[in-house]
Amino acid sequence: xxxxxxxxxxxxxxxxxxxxxxxxxxxxxxxxxxxxxxxxxxxxxxxxxxxxxxxxxxxxxxxxxxxxxxxxxxxxxxxxxxxxxxxxxxxxxxxxxxxxxxxxxxxxxxxxxxxxxxxxxxxxxxxxxxxxxxxxxxxxxxxxxxxxxxxxxxxxxxxxxxxxxxxxxxxxxxxxxxxxxxxxxxxxxxxxxxxxxxxxxxxxxxxxxxxxxxxxxxxxxxxxxxxxxxxxxxxxxxxxxxxxxxxxxxxxxxxxxxxxxxxxxxxxxxxxxxxxxxxxxxxxxxxxxxxxxxxxxxxxxxxxxxxxxxxxxxxxxxxxxxxxxxxxxxxxxxxxxxxxxxxxxxxxxxxxxxxxxxxxxxxxxxxxxxxxxxxxxxxxxxxxxxxxxxxxxxxxxxx
Numbered sequence: 001x002x003x004x005x006x007x008x009x010x011x012x013x014x015x016x017x018x019x020x021x022x023x024x025x026x027x028x029x030x031x032x033x034x035x036x037x038x039x040x041x042x043x044x045x046x047x048x049x050x051x052x053x054x055x056x057x058x059x060x061x062x063x064x065x066x067x068x069x070x071x072x073x074x075x076x077x078x079x080x081x082x083x084x085x086x087x088x089x090x091x092x093x094x095x096x097x098x099x100x101x102x103x104x105x106x107x108x109x110x111x112x113x114x115x116x117x118x119x120x121x122x123x124x125x126x127x128x129x130x131x132x133x134x135x136x137x138x139x140x141x142x143x144x145x146x147x148x149x150x151x152x153x154x155x156x157x158x159x160x161x162x163x164x165x166x167x168x169x170x171x172x173x174x175x176x177x178x179x180x181x182x183x184x185x186x187x188x189x190x191x192x193x194x195x196x197x198x199x200x201x202x203x204x205x206x207x208x209x210x211x212x213x214x215x216x217x218x219x220x221x222x223x224x225x226x227x228x229x230x231x232x233x234x235x236x237x238x239x240x241x242x243x244x245x246x247x248x249x250x251x252x253x254x255x256x257x258x259x260x261x262x263x264x265x266x267x268x269x270x271x272x273x274x275x276x277x278x279x280x281x282x283x284x285x286x287x288x289x290x291x292x293x294x295x296x297x298x299x300x301x302x303x304x305x306x307x308x309x310x311x312x313x314x315x316x317x318x319x320x321x322x323x324x325x326x327x328x329x330x331x332x333x334x335x336x337x338x339x340x341x342x343x344x345x346x347x348x349x350x351x352x353x354x355x356x357x358x359x360x361x362x363x364x365x366x367x368x369x370x371x372x373x374x375x376x377x378x379x380x381x382x383x384x385x386x387x388x389x390x391x392x393x394x395x396x397x398x399x
Contacts, residue, residue: 002119005131007173008112011075012135014166015108017143018082018101019047021159024148024238028156033091046095047102048337052330055106059326060193062107067115067181067322071174074104074111079167086160097160106333109133110326113310118181123260125314130256130307137252137303141245145238195324200316203374207367208309208331209338211271214364215302217339218278219244221347221356222295228353230291243292247299255304259311267308267371274301275364282357306332339363 022029022043030040062070081101088094109132116128151159195201226232226240258266281294310328317324342363343356351358 001124001128001131004119004174004177004179005116005128007170007177008071008116008132009135009138010166010173011071011078011108011112011170012132013139013143014135014163014170015078015101015105016136016139017147017163017166018078018098019051019105020140020144021147021151021163022047022098024144025151025156025159028151029094032156033094035091039091043095043098047098047105048333050099050102051105051333054103055110055326055330055333056323058103058107059110059323062111063322067111068174068178069180070111071108071115071178072171074108075167075171075174077101077104078108079164079171082160082164082167086157086164106326106329109136109329111322113314113325113329114321115178115181117311117314119179126259126263126307126311127256129310130252133252133303133306134249137245137249141242141249144245145242148238193320193323195317195320196327198316198318199377200374201313201324201327203370203377204309204313204316205328205331207267207371207374208313208328209335210363210367210370211274211305211309211335212302212332213335213339213342214278214360214362214367215274215298215339216336217341217343217363218281218298218357218360219302220336220340221343221353224347224353225285225357226291229285230288231286232288232291240292240295244295244299247296247301248303251300251302251304252306254300256307258304259308263308263311263315264375267305267312268368270301270305270308271364271368271371274298274305275361275368277301278357278361278364282354282361285354285357 026040026043029043030036033040058074062073065073078101081097081099081104084097084100085094086097088097112132113129116132117125120128147159147162150162151157222241222244223234223237226237227234232240255266255270258270277294277297281291281298284290284294310325313324313328314321339360342359346355346359347353349355
């Protein structure tokens with residue numbers, strides 16, 4: 001793989017760390033600003049909302065400039081947001097820093113996905129996307145535990161200074177290693193927004209929302225499942241989440257390779273497997289060994305869909321891939337919110353701590369059904385390998 005992909009992965013690592021590490025530092029942040037933990041939770045929800053907004057609006061605004069310059073501008077915004085978070089004397093300024101950093105999240109992964117696919121031949125495009133997303137998975141496996149430890153040992157602000165330093169490293173790597181990619185003739189927001197006239201783009205986005213929502217709806221309440229059903233202590237949960245993160249890491253890499261061989265078959269197999277694993281986890285959660293296995297497989301199968309889902313929307317984006325890619329990143333975050341909301345409803349309804357797993361399985365089945373439907377309508381690709389259609393996908397008109 002081109003070394004420039006690893007510069008993108010470093011940026012993904014920093015962004016993933018920014019998104020997830022705050023959960024482990026909320027008590028310290030809440031105490032410092034003298035706000036309740038519920039109010040401090042706004043640093044998480046505010047970030048998620050800003051990701052969705054930035055993925056669409058900021059990506060569209062950057063379509064007229066060189067993609068390398070766009071990525072560098074986004075990293076400057078990312079660094080500024082984390083520096084403000086580290087320095088913030090008040091909660092509102094901390095929230096502003098979080099929002100600034102979040103605005104670059106969706107646009108970075110959206111534009112970065114297009115840059116990554118441009119760096120490799122047709123048969124390795126999904127693998128290139130998975131390489132970039134490796135940074136996000138490593139952030140979950142290693143970055144979040146280490147960032148939480150640093151924040152607890154040296155103060156939570158030290159974690160955000162460290163994240164800003166990662167941003168500087170990513171900026172230098174992208175500047176030095178990523179080739180210039182001038183905007184296409186006629187590029188601009190109006191041209192990019194035409195992508196939303198494609199039924200296949202909308203269907204791809206819906207599959208992303210449902211497929212990722214199924215996994216993250218279950219993930220959002222794993223601590224309750226592991227302690228209330230599996231019988232683990234609360235102190236064991238962070239270590240168990242490393243198992244989940246290891247599944248994310250492996251699934252991301254293997255999913256990218258499989259999608260390059262045959263994208264439609266890969267998504268069908270992964271979505272089916274994820275639904276089965278979520279249901280199996282719900283049935284066996286009372287057994288600790290089975291619960292650990294369920295964690296690993298849920299993370300692996302869930303994140304293995306990411307390169308394929310991102311690749312599918314790019315294939316149907318015609319001459320407007322950048323905004324379509326950013327919109328699909330927003331869809332991942334909408335799926336997170338939707339899944340967590342649905343899982344919370346099942347617990348509130350008194351269905352028990354395995355109910356988010358059952359809800360996740362049902363939502364994943366819905367994603368599978370939408371995907372199969374998408375392959376049967378105009379422009380679908382039920383059984384055709386990626387390699388046989390890549391050239392046509394890059395020049396296909398919007399439909």
